[in-house]
Amino acid sequence: MLSACKSTLNNTLQRIPFRSLGSIVPQEKLSERLATQNEPVLQYLKGSEERKELEKQLKCMQEAVEEVPIVIGDHEFKSQDLRYQVIPHNHGKKLAKFYYATEDMIKNAIKVATKAQVEWDRTPIYERIQIWEKAADLMATKYRQELNAATMLGQSKTVVQAEIDSSAELIDFFRFNAGFMKEALKYQPISENPQVTLNSMRYRGFDGFIAAISPFNFTAIGGNLAYTPALIGNAVLWKPSDTALLSNWKIFQICREAGVPAGVVNFIPCDGPLFGNTITSSKYLAGINFTGSVPTFNYLWKKVGDQMGTYMNYPRLIGECGGKNYHFVHPTADVTSVVNGTIRAAFEYCGQKCSACSRMYVPESLWGQIKEGLVEATKKLKVGDVTEFDTFTGAVIDEKAFKRIEGYIKHGQKSPNTILAGGRCDASRGYFVQPTIIQTQDLNDKLMTEEIFGPVLAVYVYKDSKVNEVLSTIGSTTPYALTGAIFSKDRKFLQHALEELKMTAGNFYINDRSTGSVVGQQPFGGARMSGTNDKAGGPYYVLRWGNPQAIKETFVQLKDIDYPYMKA
Numbered sequence: 346m347l348s349a350c351k352s353t354l355n356n357t358l359q360r361i362p363f364r365s366l367g368s369i370v371p372q373e374k375l376s377e378r379l380a381t382q383n384e385p386v387l388q389y390l391k392g393s394e395e396r397k398e399l400e401k402q403l404k405c406m407q408e409a410v411e412e413v414p415i416v417i418g419d420h421e422f423k424s425q426d427l428r429y430q431v432i433p434h435n436h437g438k439k440l441a442k443f444y445y446a447t448e449d450m451i452k453n454a455i456k457v458a459t460k461a462q463v464e465w466d467r468t469p470i471y472e473r474i475q476i477w478e479k480a481a482d483l484m485a486t487k488y489r490q491e492l493n494a495a496t497m498l499g500q501s502k503t504v505v506q507a508e509i510d511s512s513a514e515l516i517d518f519f520r521f522n523a524g525f526m527k528e529a530l531k532y533q534p535i536s537e538n539p540q541v542t543l544n545s546m547r548y549r550g551f552d553g554f555i556a557a558i559s560p561f562n563f564t565a566i567g568g569n570l571a572y573t574p575a576l577i578g579n580a581v582l583w584k585p586s587d588t589a590l591l592s593n594w595k596i597f598q599i600c601r602e603a604g605v606p607a608g609v610v611n612f613i614p615c616d617g618p619l620f621g622n623t624i625t626s627s628k629y630l631a632g633i634n635f636t637g638s639v640p641t642f643n644y645l646w647k648k649v650g651d652q653m654g655t656y657m658n659y660p661r662l663i664g665e666c667g668g669k670n671y672h673f674v675h676p677t678a679d680v681t682s683v684v685n686g687t688i689r690a691a692f693e694y695c696g697q698k699c700s701a702c703s704r705m706y707v708p709e710s711l712w713g714q715i716k717e718g719l720v721e722a723t724k725k726l727k728v729g730d731v732t733e734f735d736t737f738t739g740a741v742i743d744e745k746a747f748k749r750i751e752g753y754i755k756h757g758q759k760s761p762n763t764i765l766a767g768g769r770c771d772a773s774r775g776y777f778v779q780p781t782i783i784q785t786q787d788l789n790d791k792l793m794t795e796e797i798f799g800p801v802l803a804v805y806v807y808k809d810s811k812v813n814e815v816l817s818t819i820g821s822t823t824p825y826a827l828t829g830a831i832f833s834k835d836r837k838f839l840q841h842a843l844e845e846l847k848m849t850a851g852n853f854y855i856n857d858r859s860t861g862s863v864v865g866q867q868p869f870g871g872a873r874m875s876g877t878n879d880k881a882g883g884p885y886y887v888l889r890w891g892n893p894q895a896i897k898e899t900f901v902q903l904k905d906i907d908y909p910y911m912k913a
Contacts, residue, residue: 381524383865384485384516389504389734395490396734399504402494403732406440406591407432413443413594415450415614418457419607422450428614430590433501434730434740434775440499441591446615451623454582454611458554459629461608462580466550468606470530470578474523477576480603481519484512488599495592496564501739501775503731506694511564511592517864518569518882522576525884534895542899549892550578551631551658556624557581558617558645560636561588561742562697568596569881570634571610574890579631581610584620588742621645625652632661632890636699639666639824639874663889665869665876667699667796668827670850670859671819673842674715675833676708676809679856683711683832684718686858687802690830692726692780693860695741696800700828700852700860700869704793705804706815712806716765719802723766723780730775740775741799747776750799757783757792757801767800788815794823816842820849827871828862830854851878 389396410429414421426445432438446454484492489512496502496511526548534544555574559567571583585593597612613620621641624630625648633649635642642664649660672690674683690702707715731739741747751770758764767781780800785792792803807815819829829850831842839855846853851871852862862869868883870876879889 381521381865383863384513384520386505386508386513389508391734396504398490399493402490403497406494406498407438407732410439411441411591411594413441413590413614414612415444415446416597416612417450417454417608418461418611422446424450428587430499430587432498432775433588433742434777436740436744436772436775441594443587443590443594443614446613446620448619448623451582451613451615451620452627454613455554455624455627455629457608458580458582458611459552461606462550462552462554462578465575465580465606465609466578468578470526470548473576473578474526476600476604477519477523477572480572480600480605481516481523483599483603484516484519484596488595492564492592492595492599495595496589497731499591500561500564500589500742501731502694503736503739504734507564514563514565514864515568515596518565519572521865521882522569522573522887525887526576528884529888529891541901542897545896545898547894547896548577548888549894550574550580550890551661551892553580553629553631553657554624554627555579555581555632555634555661555890556620556630557583557634558620558637558641559583559585559589559593561586562694562699564589564592564596566636566881567593570636571596572600572605573887574632574634575605575609577887577891579890580608582613582624583610584613584615584617587614590614617641621648625649628655628657630656630660631658632663634890635662635664637664637666642666642876661889663877663879665699665871665881666825666874667798668825668850668871668875669704669794669796669823670700670702670825670828671830672702672705672859673816673819673829673831673846674705674707674711675812675831675835675838675842676710677834677838678711678832679834680711680714680718682856683715684722686830686832687719688722688726690858690860691802692723692738692800695738695778696780696802697742697746697798698860700862701798702802702830702859703797705802706819707804707806708809708812709806710809719782719804720766723782726780728777728779738780738800740777743776744772746799747772747778750778750797750801753792753795753797753799753801754778754781754783757781757785757803761786762790762792765804788818789822796825812838813841813845816845819846824874825871826850826873827875828852828854828859830857830859832856848872851875851880 430441492511493507496507557571726737767779864882868880870878872878
């Protein structure tokens with residue numbers, strides 16, 4: 346999903362000097378750059394201040410179990426349904442205890458939110474922007490390592506994966522969305538004679554509430570889903586993921602400290618079906634902001650459709666649902682770039698990024714070199730405790746995910762599939778799955794078509810003479826269209842592939858891996874069953890949650906009913 350190490354991005358740009366060659370993508374117009382800058386990614390070198398502070402926070406969090414309440418308005422609640430968030434790489438250790446909201450609590454939150462929305466919408470937009478900027482500053486300084494530690498322990502992210510998520514990307518979402526809002530406010534409709542008639546536009550929230558349903562895999566997504574609709578004047582019911590509970594709670598606390606009023610965002614840990622059924626049954630539902638599975642989003646969409654006619658507004662549905670992301674390798678590709686880019690894209694954060702490379706197409710002429718490179722690199726990857734800084738990747742998120750991924754690996758052990766690397770699973774202490782590479786002989790095998798969401802890479806080797814034939818199958822063998830990458834030095838082929846693969850990915854990469862989008866640089870999202878492609882991290886995402894109002898103010902009196910031609 347959205348995240349990247351900026352230093353890695355710079356290295357990529359140095360490796361592939363597109364500007365000196367001339368981009369294959371037409372550049373008709375250079376737009377004015379937004380003043381907002383991306384948050385720098387800290388390096389956490391041994392002896393650095395950021396590393397010392399992070400180690401301190403990790404130690405403190407591991408020694409305690411933090412209690413997280415349900416928060417509705419300015420009141421904290423507990424229920425009889427007590428739950429725990431555990432550390433995935435040490436699932437015997439509890440990290441946080443929390444409570445599931447009841448149906449009555451959710452209904453109460455709806456009342457509180459709809460009331461809070463009225464007052465919040467009257468708050469001048471520039472005051473709201475200042476709150477967002479203050480929250481970003483708090484995240485970048487005072488609470489940076491708390492956010493990182495909660496993400497590392499709760500979601501089993503390595504230090505670099507946490508830093509580019511719960512620090513850089515989260516901060517970027519708050520700063521850039523505030524910046525995009527400032528830019529949007531610059532536009533005002535044409536007033537041909539302002540002394541006679543003045544036209545203006547203002548942005549409102551929706552009367553009612555927005556439901557934000559966030560996933561476990563990116564702390565930053567939780568912050569974006571809950572707080573971007575609030576920025577433009579909405580009130581939100583935020584259902585965080587059980588397995589990202591602590592890091593999401595940190596965001597909520599930071600935003601309250603920054604000045605987000607009580608009731609504007611309500612923190613509602615809850616059973617998923619109960620939450621979905623309750624919000625879709627309310628006439629005040631104005632929208633759903635969702636990241637998760639296709640079946641869940643389909644269910645919510647259907648529930649809204651079934652209730653249509655009872656709502657005050659047509660609910661806005663924005664969803665991102667994952668993908669079956671690909672690397673396509675042309676016979677002219679640079680082998681080193683392919684190997685290194687694929688290892689990172691497939692196995693960083695256990696393949697649990699929405700954008701992770703899950704299928705790969707390799708020509709016979711390069712397969713020997715690429716196979717050797719992939720297998721040797723995979724053998725060197727350390728899988729373990731993320732608090733050990735030489736760990737490449739930690740554990741998958743929970744037992745359910747572990748069993749699902751293990752099922753795909755067992756399928757890969759059956760002929761004619763061949764496991765080339767990895768294949769070992771061990772959940773005795775943590776939910777550990779070794780990064781696994783499986784070669785398949787079938788383009789339509791489920792390893793090549795179904796989303797696995799784990800550290801499993803399926804590879805199909807094609808005859809060089811069949812390059813265009815195989816290329817044409819990429820968009821038809823899966824229902825997804827999130828990210829994809831093509832590796833080639835042949836400019837003519839790249840131009841052809843750019844058009845052939847046009848509908849296969851919302852984020853497309855040329856000679857770079859399928860992961861690593863950055864807020865403001867590569868707005869993120871895909872179409873087809875990957876979601877509604879509303880491009881989080883781009884200039885239009887915040888406006889999708891707006892309810893604009895056009896205003897015409899007239900300064901002269903209307904003194905006649907007839908038109909001039911009627912008097913001729």
